[in-house]
Amino acid sequence: MAARTRGSGFPQADTSGAAAEPPGWWLGSGSSEVFLPEETRAAAPVDFLQELPSYQSALRRRAAAGGTQERRTAPQGSAGLRAAEARGPEQEGGELGVRPAREYPLSIAEKRRLRDCQQADIKYLSGWKQWKRTSSKSLKKVLNEAKELSSYLELWRHDIRSIEGKFGTGIQSYFSFLRFLVLLNFIIFILMFSFVTLPTIISEYGIFNSSFAKIPPKNIEPHCTVYKPSGNKGLVYFYTYLKDLLSGTGFLEVTSLFYGYYTIDAAWLSILRYNLPLAYLLATFAYLALSLLWIIKRSGEGFKQNLVHDEDQFQSYCNKVFAGWDFCITDPNAAQLKHRSLQYELQTDLEEERLKRKIADRTMKEKLRIYSLRIFINIIVIAVLSGCFYSIYRATVFSQENSNDVSNTNFQANLLVQYLPSMVITLANFIAPQIFSFLIRFEDYSPAFEIRLTLMRCIFVRLANIGVLLFSLWSQISYCATDKCKACGYNYELYPCWESEVGQEMYKLMIFDFIIILAVTLFIDFPRKLLVTHCSCKPVQWCGLQEFGISDNVLEIIYGQTICWIGTFFSPLLPAIATIKYFIIFYVKKISLMHTRKPAARPVRASSSNFFFLVVLLIGLVLAFIPLGISIAHIPSSKACGPFRSFNTSWAVVPDTILGFPTGLQQVLHSIASEAFAVPFFMVICLVMFYFIALAGAHKRVVEQLREQLVMVRFDPVFCTPKVFFVLSVIRHAEEQQFS
Amino acid sequence: MPVSPARVARGAEGGAAGRARPGARRCHGSGRVTCEAEAARAAMGGSASLLPREALCEYQELTFLSKQEILLAYKRFSELLPKEERENACSARVPKSQILTLPELRANPFQHRICRVFSTSYDGDDSMSFEDFLDMLSVFSDSATSDIKSHYAFRIFDFDDDGTLDRKDLEKLVNCLTGQGEESRLSNMEMEQLIQNILEESDIDKDGTINLSEFQHVISRSPDFASSFKIVL
Numbered sequence: 001m002a003a004r005t006r007g008s009g010f011p012q013a014d015t016s017g018a019a020a021e022p023p024g025w026w027l028g029s030g031s032s033e034v035f036l037p038e039e040t041r042a043a044a045p046v047d048f049l050q051e052l053p054s055y056q057s058a059l060r061r062r063a064a065a066g067g068t069q070e071r072r073t074a075p076q077g078s079a080g081l082r083a084a085e086a087r088g089p090e091q092e093g094g095e096l097g098v099r100p101a102r103e104y105p106l107s108i109a110e111k112r113r114l115r116d117c118q119q120a121d122i123k124y125l126s127g128w129k130q131w132k133r134t135s136s137k138s139l140k141k142v143l144n145e146a147k148e149l150s151s152y153l154e155l156w157r158h159d160i161r162s163i164e165g166k167f168g169t170g171i172q173s174y175f176s177f178l179r180f181l182v183l184l185n186f187i188i189f190i191l192m193f194s195f196v197t198l199p200t201i202i203s204e205y206g207i208f209n210s211s212f213a214k215i216p217p218k219n220i221e222p223h224c225t226v227y228k229p230s231g232n233k234g235l236v237y238f239y240t241y242l243k244d245l246l247s248g249t250g251f252l253e254v255t256s257l258f259y260g261y262y263t264i265d266a267a268w269l270s271i272l273r274y275n276l277p278l279a280y281l282l283a284t285f286a287y288l289a290l291s292l293l294w295i296i297k298r299s300g301e302g303f304k305q306n307l308v309h310d311e312d313q314f315q316s317y318c319n320k321v322f323a324g325w326d327f328c329i330t331d332p333n334a335a336q337l338k339h340r341s342l343q344y345e346l347q348t349d350l351e352e353e354r355l356k357r358k359i360a361d362r363t364m365k366e367k368l369r370i371y372s373l374r375i376f377i378n379i380i381v382i383a384v385l386s387g388c389f390y391s392i393y394r395a396t397v398f399s400q401e402n403s404n405d406v407s408n409t410n411f412q413a414n415l416l417v418q419y420l421p422s423m424v425i426t427l428a429n430f431i432a433p434q435i436f437s438f439l440i441r442f443e444d445y446s447p448a449f450e451i452r453l454t455l456m457r458c459i460f461v462r463l464a465n466i467g468v469l470l471f472s473l474w475s476q477i478s479y480c481a482t483d484k485c486k487a488c489g490y491n492y493e494l495y496p497c498w499e500s501e502v503g504q505e506m507y508k509l510m511i512f513d514f515i516i517i518l519a520v521t522l523f524i525d526f527p528r529k530l531l532v533t534h535c536s537c538k539p540v541q542w543c544g545l546q547e548f549g550i551s552d553n554v555l556e557i558i559y560g561q562t563i564c565w566i567g568t569f570f571s572p573l574l575p576a577i578a579t580i581k582y583f584i585i586f587y588v589k590k591i592s593l594m595h596t597r598k599p600a601a602r603p604v605r606a607s608s609s610n611f612f613f614l615v616v617l618l619i620g621l622v623l624a625f626i627p628l629g630i631s632i633a634h635i636p637s638s639k640a641c642g643p644f645r646s647f648n649t650s651w652a653v654v655p656d657t658i659l660g661f662p663t664g665l666q667q668v669l670h671s672i673a674s675e676a677f678a679v680p681f682f683m684v685i686c687l688v689m690f691y692f693i694a695l696a697g698a699h700k701r702v703v704e705q706l707r708e709q710l711v712m713v714r715f716d717p718v719f720c721t722p723k724v725f726f727v728l729s730v731i732r733h734a735e736e737q738q739f740s
Numbered sequence: 741m742p743v744s745p746a747r748v749a750r751g752a753e754g755g756a757a758g759r760a761r762p763g764a765r766r767c768h769g770s771g772r773v774t775c776e777a778e779a780a781r782a783a784m785g786g787s788a789s790l791l792p793r794e795a796l797c798e799y800q801e802l803t804f805l806s807k808q809e810i811l812l813a814y815k816r817f818s819e820l821l822p823k824e825e826r827e828n829a830c831s832a833r834v835p836k837s838q839i840l841t842l843p844e845l846r847a848n849p850f851q852h853r854i855c856r857v858f859s860t861s862y863d864g865d866d867s868m869s870f871e872d873f874l875d876m877l878s879v880f881s882d883s884a885t886s887d888i889k890s891h892y893a894f895r896i897f898d899f900d901d902d903g904t905l906d907r908k909d910l911e912k913l914v915n916c917l918t919g920q921g922e923e924s925r926l927s928n929m930e931m932e933q934l935i936q937n938i939l940e941e942s943d944i945d946k947d948g949t950i951n952l953s954e955f956q957h958v959i960s961r962s963p964d965f966a967s968s969f970k971i972v973l
Contacts, residue, residue, distance in 0.1 A: 100801075101801070101802055102801065102802050102803055102804060102878070103885055103887070103888065105887075105888055105891040105892060107860050107871070107872065107875055108799075108802055108803070108871040108872075108874060108875055109860070109871065111802045112798075112802060115801070115802065144800075144806070147806075148806045148807065148808070151806075161972060169964075169967050169968060316941055316961075316962070317934065317937040317938050317941060318938055318941045318942050318958045318962060319962040319963065319964055319965075321910075321913065321914060321917065321934075321938060322893065322897070322955075322958070322959060322962060322965065323959075323962050323964035323965040323968045323969065324917050324964075324968070325848075325849065325850070325916075325917055325968065326968045327848060327850075327880060327968060327969055327970055327971050328844075328968075328970050328971060328972060329847055329848075330843040330844055330846070330847060331843075331847065332846065332847045334847070335847035335848075335849075336919070339849075339917070339918055339919035339924060340919065340924065342917050342918055343917075343918040343919065343924050343926070346914070346917075346918065346926065346930075346934060347926065347930060350926075350930050350933050350934060353933070353937075611963075707944055710944050710945045711944075711945055711946050713945065728944065728953040728954065728957055729953075731944075731957070732957055732960065735961075
């Protein structure tokens, strides 16, 4: 191909062996060359690009699917489909047809012809390739069948689809999230049940020739080991059962629901020794690790996008416009709402952009005023938070002191005192967000940032409240005045089995949370709907129905899930209760949504919702690690009940087991935990991280430079279109390298 | 008026020209087993209007739909036809007005473009045959690759069918999104600002239009596309 020159000094098309020339690809350099894709099969282009792994894979792809370019340009001109139709058969006749027919954007008739050609070509392939092709085809078929079958097992498939059709993908993502939590809790329950509860029950009842051993702990003061739970005392009033059911005391305390039941040191199933304490601890670590890995796997996509690109992907205009319409909406009313919310969203974003420009023009005096106002408001926020925490602390202390003193006669008062911490927490979770959304108006942020900051504050309030409750419980439990008490390490008189106490508190929190959700739906949502439908006076109509606030609902269930994670160590059957609770909540929320709510004015997008839910869930999980870590490793385990009687702390069972290993293994484990290993390991990890950061930076620079080149390339119209496609595919591969 | 047997025959001729065909095998075969066999069977007044098994397998192979979805699509498609034509559902064409009564398309602002893009009618009346209908569902299904989806999204958004998305196309697109009434449109200034932003983000070669490659590039970075570009019966 002859070189083409342009009078205005545009880059020359270089024909021969461009590989021999040094890379002249950059703007402003002396001899700039632009390579031609048609010739790259024969002569490789500039050296630098040759080295790009993305270029290599782009070459491989082009060789494999040579007809792709032509098909992509098919829409030019009005005979789109038919043009491809004409070109299709000749194109595919000679190639290997690596992709199955259905992945080509053609009509079914054309795909049929394409497939016929691919089949015809099989005859000309060698036997090995033929076999490979047919076996991969049958494998794909089997996988498809398996996928179809497994889709039947999906829980609530039809319900979620109908919600999606009526309300869009934002609200549907909430219900998918709920389904995910049901599954997660079910798996955690299976884990704890099969490794902790089942062996205990088997050995207690002597099934399969099993037995158990209760080794009395040595070196422990006898007064620490006294534990007499009330259990069933024969004839009692009926309401005692109700009270016990609601607060986890009485007959419920001695069941396998709570930690105190597992007072077994070793179980024997015929001749195998089952180390229950170790199993208990390891099952705890296992369910935490499982939750962490599953959440990270689910949020993988969102993280990748956010880390690699600078611009906020969820806020980009292209995302809002090109992926703005939910094609699955079937209800005309919902479509109308969607139109309005899209209009609102676009207008708000454009407004925000104009606002940002205005903000950049602020004077120094204004900035000073605004920053001092923000500091003042943050101080108020901190004051509100401290108020919440203090009230929870006092309520917990009061509840603990009085529930141990009062007699069983006044049923309601006793129940009230038992549930006082839960009620205070729920009240704080309700009031604090209202205060925050009121205060944020004065801080003069952009609307999107306002929403995010309020959300962050609400998340913090909800999760920190649980932490404060646990902290106040512990301060009560480990408060030691006498020497006798110090010998045990905890307050043995009031809390002979303190883990069961903590388990009971978590149980109460969970039950109360569930009751509140049901009560709000029954006693607030439905009457409100009845009022709005039948009463036509002005203030009622102005109030209207409540919106389905996704973030509020999500925070609610994440709060419940954090309680479950913390509580499972103290109450192994708690995940079962959580599973049932979320199962019922799905239906309650669905009915409430369909009948009593109006959809939110500001639309929530599915992808950003999913990402947000999983990030907050992760925060909850990480916050759950802290109290569990302190309980397991720091606070002395109770000596009167539980599998860790003979150990100092719950964690002590692990070093104990390691001492029982053969010496070689012990030495290996000790060396892994020592500094001589940890420091070099840490340094290697840092080096690897720096390497990947540098690689990502280099790819980013290449992407930028290629983008600049594309603008230049546009002025070469004869070669323009294929070149643009090719370079764009190289850019895309470079970006994909950044992902990995 | 069903035009199909002639069209199918034309297609068959084009496909058979100058190519050796292996013997027709069940499900892997390339025989013309689909519509002609069914039409023949229907003509003989045979079985009820179900999809023949070979056709089902073939459609499974050529589209991204599962067996259940194809059967459901067949059922819904035949319901759109008047009673006497239901026997030949596989080869009949449904006029555009009927297709737009489907709930999945009824509320969709892009309904006309969808019919235009997927219809293979030579008359230009945007009527759809069963295979066009399947094609549409396949592109909008869960398992379609994002390449296919973005390709067809581009064609749907290209209102003037010129192969690029220029300012006019983008303006029509935004108007479709915000609704048809006068008060639901963006003001001129807002529209200008919005189109400017879109072009800034997606127009890499800065020629003022978005071609297919740039569109696919920007869609690949759009996290919402896969979940919103979906129709399920």
